[in-house]
Amino acid sequence: MFLYLASTLFTLGMISMLVWFSFRRAVLSPADYDTYAKMTSAVSIYFGVSYSLVILGIYLPVTLVLNRQIAEAKEGIAPTPEEAAGRTTHDLLRQIEAALSLLAPIITSLIASFGASAFSIP
Numbered sequence: 500m501f502l503y504l505a506s507t508l509f510t511l512g513m514i515s516m517l518v519w520f521s522f523r524r525a526v527l528s529p530a531d532y533d534t535y536a537k538m539t540s541a542v543s544i545y546f547g548v549s550y551s552l553v554i555l556g557i558y559l560p561v562t563l564v565l566n567r568q569i570a571e572a573k574e575g576i577a578p579t580p581e582e583a584a585g586r587t588t589h590d591l592l593r594q595i596e597a598a599l600s601l602l603a604p605i606i607t608s609l610i611a612s613f614g615a616s617a618f619s620i621p
Contacts, residue, residue, distance in 0.1 A: 505553075505554045506554060509604045512546075512604075513604050513611075516542075520542070520543070540611075547606075548604075550604035555601055
């Protein structure tokens with residue numbers, strides 16, 4: 500739950516920051532705005548990576564400790580064949596979901612950065 504809440508919070512923070520950066524377009528000349536857009540892109544990518552590393556730094560150690568404790572608790576219990584077969588697909592999907600949640604701030608900043616350059620309005 501922490502992972503999803505932190506990812507949502509940081510992603511909303513990224514969107515808020517990008518909105519605050521974009522309102523300057525109305526007051527800057529096109530030449531100045533190009534320079535400003537490059538700076539905005541660099542700052543958004545920096546914060547996207549920073550936010551993802553913050554989530555990773557808090558989430559990963561707790562996850563590793565809890566997984567070790569779960570493995571120690573399950574040591575004497577053998578899974579049924581049906582349970583073992585279904586677990587790999589479910590675990591893979593959970594890992595993909597967690598990775599996307601960890602990378603959500605970076606993805607947001609990259610979409611904003613490349614989207615602004617690809618769809619820039621003169």
